[in-house]
Amino acid sequence: MNKEEMKRTLKKFVKNPSAMIGIGLLLFFVVIAIIAPYIAPPVIPNDADLEKIDNLLNDYKEENKDMILYYFQSYYDTVYGFVEMDYESVKELGQAVEKYKDKEITKDDLIAVIQPLSEYYIIDYSYYQKLTDVDKLDGFLDVINQYKEGTVSEEEFEKELKPFAENGFVTYKYFKEFDKKPEKYIKRIESEVSKKDDLEKSILNSITDEVNSYDQRMILAGKYKEKMENLKVSSDFLNDAKSFYKEVHKTYINSINFDPYLMPNVNMTTQPQPPSEDHPFGVSNSKDIYYGVIWGTRTGFKIGLVVVSIATVIGLFIGSVSAYFGGWIDEIMMRITDIFMSIPFMLSAMVLTTILGTGLDKVMIAMVVFGWMGTARLIRGNILQAKNEQYVIAAKALGVADWKIIIKHILPNTIFPVVVQASMRIGSMVITAASLSFLGVGAPQGYADWGSILTYARDWMLGGGDNPFQFWYTIVYPGTAMVLFVLAWNLVGDALRDIFDPKLRM
Amino acid sequence: MSDKEPILKVKNLKTYFKTEDGIVKAVNGIDFDLCPGETLAIVGESGSGKSVTSLSIMRLLDTNGYIPEGEIIYKGKNVTKMSDSEMRSVRGNEIAMIFQEPMTALNPVFTIGEQITEAITLHMKMNEEDAKTRAVDLLRKVGIPEPEKRVDQYPHELSGGMRQRAMIAMALSCNPSILIADEPTTALDVTIQAQILELMKDLQKEFGMAIIFITHDLGVVAEMSDRAIVMYGGETVEQGDIVNIYKNPRHPYTWGLMNSIPRIDIDTERLWAIPGVVPSPLNFPKGCKFSNRCFLASDKCKTDHPGLETIENDHFSRCWHIDKLVEEVKKVRAGDK
Ligand SMILES: Nc1ncnc2c1ncn2[C@@H]1O[C@H](COP(=O)(O)OP(=O)(O)OP(=O)(O)O)[C@@H](O)[C@H]1O
Ligand SMILES: [Mg+2]
Numbered sequence: 001m002n003k004e005e006m007k008r009t010l011k012k013f014v015k016n017p018s019a020m021i022g023i024g025l026l027l028f029f030v031v032i033a034i035i036a037p038y039i040a041p042p043v044i045p046n047d048a049d050l051e052k053i054d055n056l057l058n059d060y061k062e063e064n065k066d067m068i069l070y071y072f073q074s075y076y077d078t079v080y081g082f083v084e085m086d087y088e089s090v091k092e093l094g095q096a097v098e099k100y101k102d103k104e105i106t107k108d109d110l111i112a113v114i115q116p117l118s119e120y121y122i123i124d125y126s127y128y129q130k131l132t133d134v135d136k137l138d139g140f141l142d143v144i145n146q147y148k149e150g151t152v153s154e155e156e157f158e159k160e161l162k163p164f165a166e167n168g169f170v171t172y173k174y175f176k177e178f179d180k181k182p183e184k185y186i187k188r189i190e191s192e193v194s195k196k197d198d199l200e201k202s203i204l205n206s207i208t209d210e211v212n213s214y215d216q217r218m219i220l221a222g223k224y225k226e227k228m229e230n231l232k233v234s235s236d237f238l239n240d241a242k243s244f245y246k247e248v249h250k251t252y253i254n255s256i257n258f259d260p261y262l263m264p265n266v267n268m269t270t271q272p273q274p275p276s277e278d279h280p281f282g283v284s285n286s287k288d289i290y291y292g293v294i295w296g297t298r299t300g301f302k303i304g305l306v307v308v309s310i311a312t313v314i315g316l317f318i319g320s321v322s323a324y325f326g327g328w329i330d331e332i333m334m335r336i337t338d339i340f341m342s343i344p345f346m347l348s349a350m351v352l353t354t355i356l357g358t359g360l361d362k363v364m365i366a367m368v369v370f371g372w373m374g375t376a377r378l379i380r381g382n383i384l385q386a387k388n389e390q391y392v393i394a395a396k397a398l399g400v401a402d403w404k405i406i407i408k409h410i411l412p413n414t415i416f417p418v419v420v421q422a423s424m425r426i427g428s429m430v431i432t433a434a435s436l437s438f439l440g441v442g443a444p445q446g447y448a449d450w451g452s453i454l455t456y457a458r459d460w461m462l463g464g465g466d467n468p469f470q471f472w473y474t475i476v477y478p479g480t481a482m483v484l485f486v487l488a489w490n491l492v493g494d495a496l497r498d499i500f501d502p503k504l505r506m
Numbered sequence: 507m508s509d510k511e512p513i514l515k516v517k518n519l520k521t522y523f524k525t526e527d528g529i530v531k532a533v534n535g536i537d538f539d540l541c542p543g544e545t546l547a548i549v550g551e552s553g554s555g556k557s558v559t560s561l562s563i564m565r566l567l568d569t570n571g572y573i574p575e576g577e578i579i580y581k582g583k584n585v586t587k588m589s590d591s592e593m594r595s596v597r598g599n600e601i602a603m604i605f606q607e608p609m610t611a612l613n614p615v616f617t618i619g620e621q622i623t624e625a626i627t628l629h630m631k632m633n634e635e636d637a638k639t640r641a642v643d644l645l646r647k648v649g650i651p652e653p654e655k656r657v658d659q660y661p662h663e664l665s666g667g668m669r670q671r672a673m674i675a676m677a678l679s680c681n682p683s684i685l686i687a688d689e690p691t692t693a694l695d696v697t698i699q700a701q702i703l704e705l706m707k708d709l710q711k712e713f714g715m716a717i718i719f720i721t722h723d724l725g726v727v728a729e730m731s732d733r734a735i736v737m738y739g740g741e742t743v744e745q746g747d748i749v750n751i752y753k754n755p756r757h758p759y760t761w762g763l764m765n766s767i768p769r770i771d772i773d774t775e776r777l778w779a780i781p782g783v784v785p786s787p788l789n790f791p792k793g794c795k796f797s798n799r800c801f802l803a804s805d806k807c808k809t810d811h812p813g814l815e816t817i818e819n820d821h822f823s824r825c826w827h828i829d830k831l832v833e834e835v836k837k838v839r840a841g842d843k
Contacts (some may be wrong), residue, residue, distance in 0.1 A: 390605055391613040396566055397624045398598035398676070408624075412615045 009499055016498065024490025025484055033297040040294035042260035049075040052247055060238050068241060072228055080221035086122045087218055093117055094211035097204055107135070109416075112209075123210055133167050137196050138162060144190060152220050154179065160410035161189070169199065204493055210341065263287040263449045272460050272471045285456035289473065293481050295448035299360070300485050304426035304431045307367045309424065314368070314424045315375025316415075322376070323383035324406070333382070341373045346435065352439040360443045363436055367429060374425075375418055381404055382414035389413075416500035420493050427489030430482060452483075453478040512539035513716060514563070515684055519576035521555075522564045530787045532558040532752060534740040538733075542683065545710065545717040547748070549763065550737035553652040553784045556720045558795035558831040559737075560686045563591050563718075564603055580684075584666065599629040602677035606689040608669035608797070612661035618645070618672045619657035622679055629680045647712075649705055667698035678713060679688075685710075686718045691726065724763050728752050736760045739784070742814060748820030756823040758800045758831060795824065800828045802834055 013019055032039070048055070049071045056064045056071070096113040099105045112129060115304035118128040143160045146152040152160075158178055165175035170192055174185045196495055234240040265286040266279065273283035281289035322333040352366040386392060387410065395409050434451025438458070443449040457474035510757040521533040533555040540546050548556045563578055566583060578585040580596065588596070591827040608635050613621060622641035626632055632640070638657065645653035648671040661669055670690060677685055687706065691699040703726060710717055719730050725736055727748065734751050736744040736759065755761045765778035782799040791797045797807040807826055814822045825831070 390607055390610040393566060394605055394673075395613070395624075396597070396604070397564055397603040399594040399596070399628055400598075400624070401594060406615075409613050413613070450733045 013495060013499060016495060018491050019495030019498070022488050022495055025488035026492055029297055029301070029488060032294060033301055036298055037260065040291045042258075042291075042295075043264050044253060044258055044260075045256065046249075047075060047078075049078070050245070050249055050252060053063075053241075054249075057238070057242055057245060065237060069228070070228050071234060072231070072244075072248075076221075076224055076228065079357070080224060082122075082216065083214065083217045086117075087214060089117060089122065090211055090214045094121070094208065097207055097211070101204065107131075123207070127203060127207055127210075130167060131200070133169065133205070134165070136195060137164070137169060137193050141190075142192055144186060148186070156248055158266075158295075169193075171497050205408050219496065236314060253262075260444050261299065263292050263295070263448050268395060272474050275473055281477040284453060284460075284474040287453070287456065289477050290395050292448045292453045293450065293477050296450040296453065296478065296481065297485075299443070299447070299449045300430045300482075303360070303364060303367075304429045304489070305366050307371060308422050308426045309428050311368045311371040312375050312418065315372035316379055316418065318372065319376035319379035320383055323380040323387070330380075333376075337373045337376050340370060343370070345432075346439070349432075349436055350439065350441050353436070358441060359443055360447060360449070363433060363442050366436075367432060371429075375421065378421060379414060382417060383410055386410045386413045388409075416497075420497040420500065423496055424490050424493035427486035430485055434482060450478040450482045510541040510543075512541045513581055514540040514580040515577070516540075516559075516563070517577045517579070519559065519562060519578060520660070521567065522559050522573050522574055523568070523570060524570045524572070527808055528788055532571075532740050532787060533562065536735070536737070536742055538735055540684065540716050540718065542716055543710070543714050544733070545722060545731040545736040547719045547731035548737060549721060549724055549727055549734055551722055551763075551780075551784050553787065554737040555740040556722075556737055557688055558740075560603065560688055560718060560720060563686065564597060564601060566597075578810070595629070598625060598677075598682070599680045600682055601684040601686065602680070602682035603686040603688065604670070604673045604677045606692050607686070608666055608673055608693060609661075611673055612669060614661055617658050617660055618664065622657075622676045625676050625679045626755050629813060641675070644679055645672065647709070648672070648675045648678075649701075650675075667702065670694060670698075670702055671705065674702075674709070678715075681713060682715055684716045684718065686720070688720045689722070690719075692721070692723075699726070724752075724760075734765070738783075739790050740787070741795065741824065742822070743796065743825070744821075744823045745814070746842055750818075750821045756817050756821065756828050756831060757825050758802050758827075759796050761831065761835060772837070794824075802830055 033456075053068055053071045053075075056068050093113050096105065096110050098116060100107065100110040111128070114123070114128045114131065117123045118125045140160060143152060143157060147154075147157045158175065161170065161175050161178065164170045170189055174189055178185050229242055231237070231244055266283055266288050267273065267286050270285050272285070273279065275282040279288045279290060279292060283289065283492045316334055318337065322330040348370050349363070349366040352369060353362050356365060358360040392405060395405050396502055400408075430450065433442055433449070434454060437449060437451030438455050442455075443452050446452075454475065457478075459470065460471040460474055516536055516538050516762070519533055519536045520531070523530040523532055532552050536555075536559055538546060544734070548559060549780070550556050552603075558567070558571070561571075563585065563611060565588075566571075573586050576586075579602065585593070616624075619638060620643050623634065623637040624646060626640055628650070630637075634806055642653045645656055650656050650671050654676040656664065656672075661672075664672065670693075674690075685706075690706070691702050694702065699812050706717065707730065709715075710752050717730075719727070721727060731748050733746065734748050736751070736757065744751060744755065744760045751760060753763070753793065755764055759780070762778060762780035766780060774793040780799055781801075785791075785798070793807060793809045793810075794800070794803070794807040794812050802825075804826065810826070812826050814823050814824045815828060816822055817828065827834075
């Protein structure tokens with residue numbers, strides 16, 4: 001496109017009111033999605049000590065300095081205190097493991113080191129358990145032999161087998177199904193038991209890993225301590241304390257896996273609460289609707305863009321391969337497409353999410369798997385049509401190479417309808433996701449998603465008693481957001497069609 | 507014209523299509539030579555195999571089409587045996603083609619300029635800018651007003667006649683030695699037709715290319731061409747010098763075609779129409795393919811297939827009743843009155 005034409009296109013676009021409304025709405029949603037953390041700040045759970053530090057820093061008074069340092073220390077004690085305390089004994093354990101590997105000490109010596117540590121919960125009890133049980137496997141071999149000779153009954157053998165199975169030394173299935181195929185499982189059990197040394201090695205390795213992780217934590221603890229010391233003598237205490245707090249807070253947030261998309265509970269009742277100052281859109285199922293609607297914008301974009309772009313790429317690939325190669329490849333691919341199309345989407349999505357488990361990503365996978373067929377058909381039809389256009393033959397008659405004909409002459413005439421269709425589908429994907437949520441196979445419980453909020457309204461939709469509109473806010477706010485979102489994408493799709501359609505270029 | 511060495515020789519060309527109903531023999535034995543600067547017309551009703559002949563020369567047949575027999579020799583090389591890349595360097599560069607429908611033969615998403623430039627840069631070592639200048643020159647040459655403006659316009663912004671001119675400009679962009687024009691004026695109205703024909707004649711004088719002119723309109727043939735091939739059912743039914751064919755047609759089909767157009771120079775009261783329609787390619791009569799529509803047809807015509815007979819030098823006809831034609835025609839004329 002040259003400049004002149006760009007101007008013309010732009011002018012046409014600006015003059016088209018529905019295109020402008022679409023773009024405006026879409027921009028609005030984009031802005032909302034971007035500034036969501038500011039207009040609906042997530043309530044991040046905080047450590048008690050950190051919270052106190054935060055409060056004191058916000059309203060800083062010279063005399064509170066010691067208090068602040070005290071809370072920093074207190075936080076250190078809860079998070080790193082035990083690391084420091086246990087470090088020596090854990091180190092000892094590490095050395096003992098090394099010595100045992102080098103056969104400098106006996107197994108009993110090693111177990112003597114591990115035992116107290118596991119009893120004080122410094123290292124996981126299962127290490128001790130497993131390490132002692134490994135040796136019992138020798139005894140178990142005897143039991144197997146006795147069983148083979150027939151001196152031990154099947155019930156007795158199974159009783160012996162059970163603890164090994166429970167500890168994971170022997171595949172649990174062998175225990176459960178032992179009576180069905182004893183001979184087969186005896187062989188397998190024998191072979192597993194014979195790997196005893198490997199087993200022990202892997203247990204020892206896990207212990208070493210555990211010990212090494214203490215080194216890491218000690219380093220962190222050291223750094224923390226150092227910074228605290230610096231802070232004590234800092235000339236610009238307030239600022240240093242603030243930046244230190246930020247840093248600590250960040251590691252704290254990371255360590256608790258906080259997810260802002262999970263809507264927090266704001267009260268204890270499931271009955272919706274009407275809009276109030278704190279909750280401008282009201283409360284539904286203990287969740288703040290305003291928070292959900294704002295963060296739901298992000299979810300909407302996420303679902304729409306990801307699902308549609310992946311589904312479109314798949315559809316483009318399948319459709320263009322079909323159309324280009326034709327023949328039996330086309331036949332097979334289109335029949336597969338037919339099969340996918342003939343399965344009702346809701347049903348298949350539900351089945352798939354039951355197999356995969358719920359969760360937003362699972363829902364999106366289901367939507368991609370059953371969402372590419374439209375694109376495939378569209379692009380195939382377009383390419384088949386374009387293939388026989390006279391300008392394609394004319395280009396061939398000029399000596400243009402095949403690949404160039406596909407890229408320059410066929411694709412531009414076929415891809416734009418796909419782009420237009422895709423942009424319109426982005427909106428409708430959100431509705432699909434919402435219906436899945438409504439059916440309970442969508443976003444996980446409490447996830448900020450318009451569909452989920454609407455789901456909460458299910459029990460209250462008819463209002464209470466004599467007032468059918470009593471709980472209107474449970475539907476109106478998320479519903480409006482959804483409708484506008486779909487509308488925005490549709491209008492943008494229309495506008496794109498106007499721009500892309502060469503026949504409308506004037 | 508026969509004093510020159512021909513650049514294109516088509517010998518016993520046969521082009522068949524595999525279809526579900528059987529093999530369609532769309533072209534079944536065509537022979538002709540084409541000399542530089544000469545214009546050869548291929549005339550015939552719809553479905554007679556004219557386009558298939560030209561597409562065979564360009565090797566642009568649909569995937570179900572094949573050439574079981576015959577040779578197409580361009581400058582001493584057999585086109586049917588060329589590799590794909592050799593063929594691509596012939597297309598557009600040596601043999602160019604313009605199509606019947608100027609509406610659809612240009613790609614709607616690119617400007618006229620972009621499409622002509624593509625053609626130029628494809629075969630000539632030229633940068634984009636020079637190519638564009640050349641495109642503007644070509645557009646001027648084919649008589650498009652304000653070529654500087656038109657070059658940046660899209661096909662739909664041009665009228666049918668202008669589009670055909672643009673197509674011609676595109677076809678001529680690499681100075682081809684043969685231009686195949688497949689019914690280039692059928693889709694245009696009469697005044698524009700005349701202009702385009704005039705333009706093609708002028709350009710032929712200037713560029714010196716040979717033209718294969720495909721049409722079902724014998725009227726334009728007389729103006730345009732030196733020789734003509736009249737095709738029916740995939741075969742040559744009459745072939746020869748245009749003056750001979752025009753003044754002295756020796757095949758009832760040619761005669762029918764000729765009298766189905768209004769002419770001032772011959773005094774007829776009403777137009778003659780060839781009875782019936784071209785049968786489907788799988789249903790031609792056994793003997794002479796034209797026998798079921800021919801007013802001269804005898805029993806022999808229905809069973810025996812006539813060969814191409816020489817009437818005089820360079821004038822051939824495929825008919826059992828060549829001699830009877832003149833006589834019968836007089837009778838028919840008399841009967842009309
Ligand atoms: N791809 C194809 N498959 C089968 N038959 C074909 C194919 N292409 C052409 N034919 C047949 O070949 C015959 C000749 O077609 P052709 O296009 O050469 O006619 P034409 O003389 O150019 O007619 P028109 O004046 O309508 O352009 C027709 O009967 C047509 O049905
Ligand atoms: Mg044709």
